[in-house]
Amino acid sequence: MSDSRAQIREEIRAVLETFPHSPKAHVQSFGCQLNFCDGEKYKGILQDLGYELTDTPEEADVILYNACAVRAHAESRVIGRLGALKSIREKNPRLIVGLCGCMAEEEEVRALLRKSYPFVRLVLGAGAMERLPEALLSVYRGEKRHETLQFAGLPDETLPTVRESTFQASVPVMYGCNNFCTYCIVPYVRGRERSRTPEAIEQEVRGLIAQGCREILLLGQNVNSYGRGLETEISFPALLRRLDAIEGDYFIRFMSSHPKDATPELIDTMLSSQHIEHHLHLPVQCGSDRVLKEMNRHYTLETYLKTVDYARSKSPDFGFSSDLIVGFPTETDEDFEGTMRIIEYVKYDNLYTFIYSPRTGTKAAQMEFVSTQEQIAARMSRLLARQREISEEFNKRFLGKQVRFLAEKRDPETGLLLGKTREGLVLEAPGTESDIGRLLDVKVTGVKNWALGGEILRGTNDAE
Ligand code: SF4
Incomplete structure (x- = not known):
């Protein structure tokens, strides 16, 4: 398409002017932080084209699902959302539904859309976000379905963004x-x-x-x-x-x-x-060198722990969190014991744990499971229970200390602010609405397995 960006925008705006109401767009992102970040750019592009953003899909003229391929569960949710759009589509014949993000890169997903969800008229792969205006224009010009897959380059630095x-x-x-x-x-x-x-x-x-x-x-x-x-x-x-x-x-x-x-x-x-x-999210994934090799992770537990030891030798309070996969196809009880040893040694502040789920197209998806789902579920329960104890015990190192935290939100019922410290730990402290969005000095007065409790040191903070 040779039209310049400005021409495309003008043509879309001309279409939108024919609408009997103010045109609206709804963007919903699923999955990882990077996908949410892309979602902010999709919103920026749509706003720039003249759409008002809405959280209500029922009033939208464009609905974009920005979907992640990493976990099968997230994909099923998106497919479920598409299925639930029937009544909205019937009420608004102008509605354009689109699927974008890395889920759209999967051939089997696109085949499913073609077969069972033909009303999805926009399909944009990860990294193709700047092509949204021309894709929309193609659909407004009458193209039945527009597909653009592209992930080789970098997004245009000048794309508008609507920050959440x-x-x-x-x-x-x-x-x-x-x-x-x-x-x-x-x-x-x-x-x-x-x-x-x-x-x-x-x-x-x-x-x-x-x-x-x-x-x-x-x-x-x-x-x-x-x-x-x-x-x-x-x-x-x-x-x-x-x-x-x-x-x-x-x-x-x-x-x-x-x-x-x-x-x-x-x-x-x-x-x-x-x-x-002063905190590093360092995904170990598994506590067995054999499984790490089969995962193609390119490190051993020895080299992993060298990084942990180095950080703790420089700062004993240095915090780590990790992703851990339980139930990789070849994981045995013995391998899992290695995972338990790793969490004992590192004393993670926080773990993001996942039961392995196969993703079509990956090597691991062809491996045979050596454990039953019951064994895997039991491992996960054991891991979570022990990690809760470890977090609570290790977080005590902050009791009585002064930390700095960013107040992210406030529960109006309890009056407690919730946010994260510089050490990456969740902290809650009594505070006001006006504290939200501020960096505050806090004295740690309590420890739970998932959070620190504290009191804001009034008088030491900015704007006081
Ligand atoms: S490092 Fe491994 S787990 Fe992380 S995105 Fe790359 S392939 Fe996936």
């Missing part, structure tokens, strides 16, 4: 993944690694901080390989130092870190920084 929060922002630093863990579909649906330039990232982060943003979450499938392949290569710690030098009162968080690329330099950078969290 005024004080927290996600900033992708890279897209795609080169690792091909055998259980994961991401490299197939999001393509190979490509990094944004440090200049573009810094400019975005500076702008957010100038607008009063208090937490920047840097995103990538493997942030530690950030910068490889750029014209002037730069490491992730170097990017962090560059961002940390920006003046202001804010936290920098990031995810995810692949253990094979986490270096002492990364830990040193975090600990010597002004703004970066």
Whole structure:
């Protein structure tokens, strides 16, 4: 299509002017943080085209489901949502329904849409978001179904964004993944690694901080390989130092870190920084070297624990969280005992645990299960129960200490603010609505297995 972006926008606006009401669009994102970040861009594009954004699908003229392929469960939810659109479609014949995100990259999903959901007229793959205006225009011009799959490049830096929060922002630093863990579909649906330039990232982060943003979450499938392949290569710690030098009162968080690329330099950078969290999300996935090899993870438990030991030797309070898969097809009871040993040793603050579910197209999906689902469920219960005890015990290290936390929301019934500390721990403390979105000094007065309790130190904080 040769029309320029401006022409496409004008033509869509002309179509929207013929509507008897103000045109509205509804975007719903599913899955990981990166997908939610993409969802903010879809919203920005639609708003720029002249749609008013709505949370109510019933009043929308465009409904976009921005869906994630990583877990089968998320996909089923999206398919369920599509099925439930029947009455909305009957009431609004103008309605355009679209599926975008990495779920749209799967051939079997597109085949299902063609067969059972022909009313889905827009299909945009991950990384094709800037093609939304031309896709919409094609449909308004009469095309029955528009499909664009594209994940090789980087999104246009000038895409408009509608941020969900005024004080927290996600900033992708890279897209795609080169690792091909055998259980994961991401490299197939999001393509190979490509990094944004440090200049573009810094400019975005500076702008957010100038607008009063208090937490920047840097995103990538493997942030530690950030910068490889750029014209002037730069490491992730170097990017962090560059961002940390920006003046202001804010936290920098990031995810995810692949253990094979986490270096002492990364830990040193975090600990010597002004703004970066003192906590690392370092997904170990399993406590068995044999299974890690079958997962194609490219590290051993020994090298993983070296990173943990290094961080704790520099700062005993340094926190870790992890993703853990229970029930990988070849996992035995003995392998699982290794997982239990790892959580005892590392004392994670928090675990994101998943029962393995096969994803079509991955190597692991062809492996035979050596354990029953009952055995796997029992392992998971044991893991969760022990982790709750570990979290509560290890979080006691903060009792009586002063920490800084970002108040993210407040429960009006209890009057408790909920947010996260610089150490990445959930904390709740009594406070007011006006505290939301502020970084506050807090004295830790209590510990639960999922959160710290505290009291805000009034008088030491900003704007007081
Ligand atoms: S590092 Fe592994 S688990 Fe993470 S996105 Fe890449 S392939 Fe998937």
